[in-house]
Amino acid sequence: MSDGMTIQSHKGAYDVLFDKAARDGLAALAAGDRPLHVIVDERVADLHRDKLAPLLAGPSVLKLAATESNKSLEKFPAYVDHLVSHGIRRDHLLVAVGGGIIQDTTCFLAATMLRGVDWAFCPTTLLAQADSCIGSKSSINSASAKNILGTFTPPRTIYLDVAFQETLDGRDVRSGVGEILKVHAIDGPDSFQRIASDYHRLFTEADVMLRYVRAALEIKKGYIEDDEFDRGPRNIFNYGHTFGHAIEAATDFGIPHGIAVTIGMDMANYVSSRIGDGTEDHFRRLRPTLAANYAGYQAYPVPFEPFLGAILKDKKNTGAGSVTMILPKADGHLAKATHAADDDFKSACRSFLEDVRAA
Numbered sequence: 001m002s003d004g005m006t007i008q009s010h011k012g013a014y015d016v017l018f019d020k021a022a023r024d025g026l027a028a029l030a031a032g033d034r035p036l037h038v039i040v041d042e043r044v045a046d047l048h049r050d051k052l053a054p055l056l057a058g059p060s061v062l063k064l065a066a067t068e069s070n071k072s073l074e075k076f077p078a079y080v081d082h083l084v085s086h087g088i089r090r091d092h093l094l095v096a097v098g099g100g101i102i103q104d105t106t107c108f109l110a111a112t113m114l115r116g117v118d119w120a121f122c123p124t125t126l127l128a129q130a131d132s133c134i135g136s137k138s139s140i141n142s143a144s145a146k147n148i149l150g151t152f153t154p155p156r157t158i159y160l161d162v163a164f165q166e167t168l169d170g171r172d173v174r175s176g177v178g179e180i181l182k183v184h185a186i187d188g189p190d191s192f193q194r195i196a197s198d199y200h201r202l203f204t205e206a207d208v209m210l211r212y213v214r215a216a217l218e219i220k221k222g223y224i225e226d227d228e229f230d231r232g233p234r235n236i237f238n239y240g241h242t243f244g245h246a247i248e249a250a251t252d253f254g255i256p257h258g259i260a261v262t263i264g265m266d267m268a269n270y271v272s273s274r275i276g277d278g279t280e281d282h283f284r285r286l287r288p289t290l291a292a293n294y295a296g297y298q299a300y301p302v303p304f305e306p307f308l309g310a311i312l313k314d315k316k317n318t319g320a321g322s323v324t325m326i327l328p329k330a331d332g333h334l335a336k337a338t339h340a341a342d343d344d345f346k347s348a349c350r351s352f353l354e355d356v357r358a359a
C-alpha cells in the first residue's frame with residue numbers, strides 16, 4: 001500500500017501518496033515556506049488533533065462542520081472574506097482536510113479565488129479516499145439545487161492516510177463501501193463478484209479494505225484519464241446515482257450519499273430487468289451484497305412523488321419526459337440508457353420503492 005499513484009489531468013500529473021508518504025508529505029507542507037490556508041472538517045480537527053497539530057498551528061485555518069448547507073453558495077462570501085483577511089495570494093496553497101464536503105468547498109474556492117490557486121487534499125472519509133479524491137470535480141449547492149455549480153480542478157497532491165478511517169461512524173464506512181461496490185460493478189461482473197465474496201471482510205480486516213480502496217482508485221483512474229470532463233465513457237460512474245440522488249432529495253438527505261447510491265444500484269438493476277435489457281438473474285445476483293450494504297435503510301420511507309419529481313429534474317437528462325440512467329445490459333455490463341418516464345417506468349420505480357426494497 002505504500003506505492004503512490006500518479007493521475008494525468010488537464011492541469012498536469014498529480015500524485016496520490018499513501019500512508020507514511022502521506023504523513024511525511026503533510027509534515028513537509030506544514031514545515032515548508034509556502035503559505036498555506038487550511039480548510040478542515042471541525043470534527044476531524046478535534047478527533048485527530050495530535051496528528052494534525054502542525055497544520056492546525058498555521059496562521060490561516062478555517063474549521064467547518066461537514067454539512068450540505070456549508071457547501072452552499074450562500075456561505076461562500078464568508079469563506080472568501082476569511083481567505084482575503086488572511087492575505088491569500090496566487091502562489092499560496094489551499095489544503096483541504098476532510099470528506100467530500102470539505103473537498104468540494106475547497107476545490108471550488110481554489111478554482112475561483114484569484115482565477116485559480118493550487119490546492120492539496122487530505123481525504124478523511126472512506127468515500128473521499130476510495131472515490132472522490134481523484135477525478136477533478138467540485139460541486140457546490142445553491143439554495144435551490146444540490147451540486148448545481150462546479151468546476152474541474154484537480155488538486156496538486158492527495159495525501160491519503162488510511163488511519164483516518166479508524167474514527168469513522170459505521171454509516172460513513174458503508175457509504176464509502178457503496179461507492180467502492182459501484183466502481184467494481186463498473187469494472188464488470190467478475191470484479192463485482194470478487195468484492196462481493198470479500199464483502200464482510202472489508203469491515204474486519206484493514207488490509208482487505210486497503211486492497212479494495214486501491215483497486216477502486218485504479219479502476220477510476222483509467223476512466224478519468226480517458227475522459228476527465230465526463231463527456232463519454234466516464235458517464236458510467238453515474239451508475240446508481242440517478243436513482244440515488246432522487247432518493248437523497250426525496251428523503252431530505254437523511255440517507256448518507258453512498259448508501260443512497262447502493263439503493264440506487266439495486267433499483268437500476270431491478271428497473272432494467274423490468275423495462276430495459278437487464279436480467280432478473282443479474283438483479284438477484286447483486287442483491288444480497290447491495291442489500292447488506294443498505295441494511296437499516298431498507299424501510300426508510302421514500303415518498304414517491306418527490307422521488308419522481310427529482311428524477312425528472314436530474315441534470316443528466318437530455319429531453320423532457322425522459323430519464324437518462326446507467327443500467328445493466330443483458331450480459332451484466334453497464335451502459336447509458338434513456339427511457340421515457342412513462343407508466344411502465346413509473347410502475348417499476350414504485351414497486352421497487354414500495355415492495356422490493358423492503359422484501
Ligand SMILES: NC(=O)c1ccc[n+]([C@@H]2O[C@H](COP(=O)([O-])OP(=O)(O)OC[C@H]3O[C@@H](n4cnc5c(N)ncnc54)[C@H](O)[C@@H]3O)[C@@H](O)[C@H]2O)c1
Nearest residue numbers: 043066099100101102124125127128132137138164167168
Ligand atoms: N467532488 C466529487 O467528486 C464528489 C464525489 C462524491 C461525493 N461528493 C460530495 O461529497 C459529500 C459527501 O462526502 P463524504 O461522504 O466524503 O463525507 P462528508 O464530508 O459529508 O462527511 C461525512 C461525515 O464524516 C465526518 N468525518 C469526516 N472524516 C472523518 C473521520 N476521519 N473520522 C470521523 N468522522 C469523520 C464528517 O464530519 C461528517 O459528519 C457530498 O456533498 C457529495 O455531494 C463529491
Ligand SMILES: [Zn+2]
Nearest residue numbers: 179241257261
Ligand atoms: Zn457518488
